[in-house]
Amino acid sequence: MNDNAKLAELLFPDIQSTPEELEERFPLRTLPQGARVTRFAPSPTGFLHIGGLFAALISKLNAQTTDGVFILRIEDTDKKREITDGVSEIIKGLEAFGIVIDEGVIGFRQEKGSYGPYQQSHRKEIYQTVAKRLVEQGMAYPCFCSEEELNQIRQKQEEQGCDIKGYHGAWAACRDLTFEQQKALIEEGKTYTLRLRSPGKEDGRITFDDLIKGKIEMQENVQDVVLLKTDGIPTYHFAHAVDDHFMRTTHVIRGDEWISSVPLHIQLFKACGYRAPKYAHISPIMKEDNGGKRKLSKRKDPEAAVTYYAEKGYPKESVLEYLLTLANSNFEEWRKANPKEPQSKFPFNLKKMSVSGALFDLAKLRDVSKNVISLFSAEAVYEGTCQWAKTYDKEFYDILSGDPAYSLAILAIDRDTPKPRKDIACFSEVRDYVSYFFEEPQDLTEQMPENISADMAKEILEAYLSAYNPADNKDEWFARIKALCEPLGYTPNVKEYKKNPESYKGHVGDVSSVIRIAVTGRRNTPDLHAVMNILGEEKVRARLTAALEYFSR
Ligand code: GLU
Numbered sequence: 001m002n003d004n005a006k007l008a009e010l011l012f013p014d015i016q017s018t019p020e021e022l023e024e025r026f027p028l029r030t031l032p033q034g035a036r037v038t039r040f041a042p043s044p045t046g047f048l049h050i051g052g053l054f055a056a057l058i059s060k061l062n063a064q065t066t067d068g069v070f071i072l073r074i075e076d077t078d079k080k081r082e083i084t085d086g087v088s089e090i091i092k093g094l095e096a097f098g099i100v101i102d103e104g105v106i107g108f109r110q111e112k113g114s115y116g117p118y119q120q121s122h123r124k125e126i127y128q129t130v131a132k133r134l135v136e137q138g139m140a141y142p143c144f145c146s147e148e149e150l151n152q153i154r155q156k157q158e159e160q161g162c163d164i165k166g167y168h169g170a171w172a173a174c175r176d177l178t179f180e181q182q183k184a185l186i187e188e189g190k191t192y193t194l195r196l197r198s199p200g201k202e203d204g205r206i207t208f209d210d211l212i213k214g215k216i217e218m219q220e221n222v223q224d225v226v227l228l229k230t231d232g233i234p235t236y237h238f239a240h241a242v243d244d245h246f247m248r249t250t251h252v253i254r255g256d257e258w259i260s261s262v263p264l265h266i267q268l269f270k271a272c273g274y275r276a277p278k279y280a281h282i283s284p285i286m287k288e289d290n291g292g293k294r295k296l297s298k299r300k301d302p303e304a305a306v307t308y309y310a311e312k313g314y315p316k317e318s319v320l321e322y323l324l325t326l327a328n329s330n331f332e333e334w335r336k337a338n339p340k341e342p343q344s345k346f347p348f349n350l351k352k353m354s355v356s357g358a359l360f361d362l363a364k365l366r367d368v369s370k371n372v373i374s375l376f377s378a379e380a381v382y383e384g385t386c387q388w389a390k391t392y393d394k395e396f397y398d399i400l401s402g403d404p405a406y407s408l409a410i411l412a413i414d415r416d417t418p419k420p421r422k423d424i425a426c427f428s429e430v431r432d433y434v435s436y437f438f439e440e441p442q443d444l445t446e447q448m449p450e451n452i453s454a455d456m457a458k459e460i461l462e463a464y465l466s467a468y469n470p471a472d473n474k475d476e477w478f479a480r481i482k483a484l485c486e487p488l489g490y491t492p493n494v495k496e497y498k499k500n501p502e503s504y505k506g507h508v509g510d511v512s513s514v515i516r517i518a519v520t521g522r523r524n525t526p527d528l529h530a531v532m533n534i535l536g537e538e539k540v541r542a543r544l545t546a547a548l549e550y551f552s553r
Contacts, residue, residue, distance in 0.1 A: 003179035008135040026246040035068035044086030048093035061348040072104030142192040143174040194228040211280035221264040241268040256281035283357035313388035313427025318369035326358035370422040378412035388427035441521025470537040518547030
């Protein structure tokens with residue numbers, strides 16, 4: 001046995017498995033040609049950032065559009081960042097937006113897929129199997145330096161003005177310890193980390209093709225980075241290489257804050273004898289702020305947390321639709337040409353992603369969402385609103401679900417037409433949108449256009465109360481309103497009014513405004529004929545009468 005083999009045995013006496021066995025346990029996948037295996041690999045910090053959701057969506061789309069596999073892996077090797085239940089927050093978050101995973105963690109101690117475990121804290125033996133082989137090959141070594149000693153090294157490097165600081169080359173004090181020295185220190189009970197013996201050179205360069213950002217050239221890694229911490233748990237970097245190799249990931253898609261780690265990651269793949277995956281680094285979602293641009297921030301922007309969208313009641317389809325507009329600039333054009341196609345049909349392309357970072361715009365999200373909701377069926381709006389209200393507005397939930405037929409009829413007005421109305425951006429707005437169906441109108445004067453006095457309103461209401469016939473169809477209903485005009489001094493013809501405004505008190509629009517305000521308390525509503533039908537004769541008469549009294553005061 002040579003010294004490296006002896007050292008490997010000394011460091012990992014309990015590890016019996018070999019990397020070859022792992023290769024067999026996690027065989028190459030048999031997938032159609034061109035299929036991509038992608039993963040979303042968050043730490044369980046309990047906070048799903050909209051940027052995380054965006055990255056997950058992009059990874060998912062890449063797998064989906066190529067008949068590949070999308071994995072959820074939980075990267076929980078850094079216990080400091082973990083919070084209780086952080087994992088279920090992430091799973092819930094993805095589920096809420098309909099991002100279905102093919103493999104990975106699906107709940108507490110629950111996984112699906114045969115390339116697991118998918119939670120890093122359950123993969124210790126796998127990492128140590130690979131680490132043991134690296135030690136046997138002389139590619140990794142134990143480092144006994146204390147925090148203090150590491151600080152001293154750094155301080156000296158500062159004093160000497162070294163370009164490249166850190167634990168590397170001649171600075172790496174434990175790099176060249178003999179086996180006897182290592183053995184003695186271990187037997188003494190000294191704690192140690194396991195470090196990579198980096199083959200990188202200070203003047204070495206590395207280039208790689210990023211699928212979003214293009215060709216990137218960087219200084220190669222020279223650091224003898226820590227692979228296993230003192231407790232034998234891997235660092236993120238080492239775990240990433242091992243996991244993405246054995247999960248057979250083909251495309252690593254993640255935030256561009258990881259670009260600076262790519263030289264190290266590629267070196268790690270090589271050191272382990274693995275083929276590196278393809279990389280695609282997503283620019284962060286930006287926000288306009290004081291004329292400048294900055295990253296959407298967890299601290300400053302409520303909309304950075306995906307829970308924001310659930311609280312406001314944005315349907316998942318809207319958020320995804322909006323994220324797609326941020327992802328590919330040609331999405332909107334595609335949507336215009338294919339208004340009813342499911343999002344999954346969009347030919348997503350990584351190469352069309354913004355290199356500088358897409359700009360997040362709530363107003364745009366609202367527009368997109370209004371459009372999405374306008375195409376929903378009344379049942380879908382009802383279900384979505386009830387689901388939202390159950391958690392966030394119990395009183396409204398009781399109102400809505402108290403009479404489903406009435407609620408559904410209200411939500412069906414002006415839907416399923418070639419030009420559906422686009423009034424609702426999120427379910428939390430439905431209550432206000434439909435409130436006049438459940439509450440009597442107030443403050444009528446406030447709504448009344450300035451050109452209509454209380455006396456004019458009174459006259460119109462009086463006339464309409466005797467003309468109103470609940471059996472009218474829409475045409476008859478409107479004809480009746482028009483017929484009121486001339487006797488009251490209004491014209492049924494708007495064009496005519498524009499020509500000779502001085503000859504009339506107003507036009508048919510003013511007459512119907514008065515009726516609308518009396519019945520609903522609003523100047524603007526969906527189809528008033530439908531509204532009145534749903535309210536029913538009794539309520540309509542009562543409201544017209546109440547309004548008449550109101551304007552007679
Ligand atoms: N666990 C890393 C994170 O929290 C994942 C980075 C990667 O996708 O490789 O962002």
